[in-house]
Amino acid sequence: MHHILVYGDSLTWGIIPGTRQRLVFERRWPRVLERELIQLGFDARVIEDCLNGRRTVWDDPFKPGRNGLLGLEQRIEVNSPLSVVIVMLGTNDFQSVHQYSAWQSAQGIATMVRAIRRAPIEPGMAIPRILIVAPPPVLSAGGEMAPKFAGGREKCVGAADAYQVAAQELECQFFDSSRVIHASPIDGVHLDADQHPVLGRALAPIVANVLGAP
Numbered sequence: 469m470h471h472i473l474v475y476g477d478s479l480t481w482g483i484i485p486g487t488r489q490r491l492v493f494e495r496r497w498p499r500v501l502e503r504e505l506i507q508l509g510f511d512a513r514v515i516e517d518c519l520n521g522r523r524t525v526w527d528d529p530f531k532p533g534r535n536g537l538l539g540l541e542q543r544i545e546v547n548s549p550l551s552v553v554i555v556m557l558g559t560n561d562f563q564s565v566h567q568y569s570a571w572q573s574a575q576g577i578a579t580m581v582r583a584i585r586r587a588p589i590e591p592g593m594a595i596p597r598i599l600i601v602a603p604p605p606v607l608s609a610g611g612e613m614a615p616k617f618a619g620g621r622e623k624c625v626g627a628a629d630a631y632q633v634a635a636q637e638l639e640c641q642f643f644d645s646s647r648v649i650h651a652s653p654i655d656g657v658h659l660d661a662d663q664h665p666v667l668g669r670a671l672a673p674i675v676a677n678v679l680g681a682p
Contacts, residue, residue: 469511470551470679473596474498474518475536475543475580479603479659480556481518485652486611491661500668505675509682515547523560524576526568534560537580544587550596552678553584554671556645558627559603559657562620569623574630581638597678599641601671602628604649607656617657643674 474480480498482491493499502514521534528534536557544550557580561573568576577600585595606624609617628644635642648670649663659667676682 472514472552473547473550474516474554476518476556477522478520481520483658485654485658497664497668500665501671504669504672508676517543521560524557525579529565540583541587544584548589549593553596554599556601562623563616564618570626570630574634577631578634600631600635602631602644604646604651607651609656611655613655613657641678
């Protein structure tokens, strides 16, 4: 069986825009991806490790544990053996409490990739391959997200391009999710329910290519 770890934030956790509710498991994109891979003939299990507010390598000044680098190597160890790790992070790097650029966020992604590759997995287990997924750009944030993401639309400009450069330098697979999905017009940050299956289906052939023949 191929074990695939999705390491993400609230976009993948499944916050329903305009609420604090969670989209049900069957409708979130990791589950859609899993079903698609099974239909393609893979014996696959997609594992979610997604935390609301998770950054790449920075702390949230108000909530502990949102630094995505902390404990990452142990998450790889816990879930090993892994065939693929999908990293879809970056949105929260552009919250109003931070002044990071797209380039700096990409360096955060690169730091996480290096941590994944040095995780203390058991001898003989393969180092997982890595797929970096750039989240869709932040729109004009609304509702509860407005103060949290003030200025986020401007700060995240160029993030996908910067992530792609980092992926190429580190020989990772890359996908820009904005090719197929967009942030919700309700809050400008999260994914509406109809975006999850679109992303899951779009990622399936990419992950299948990374895995090889079923």
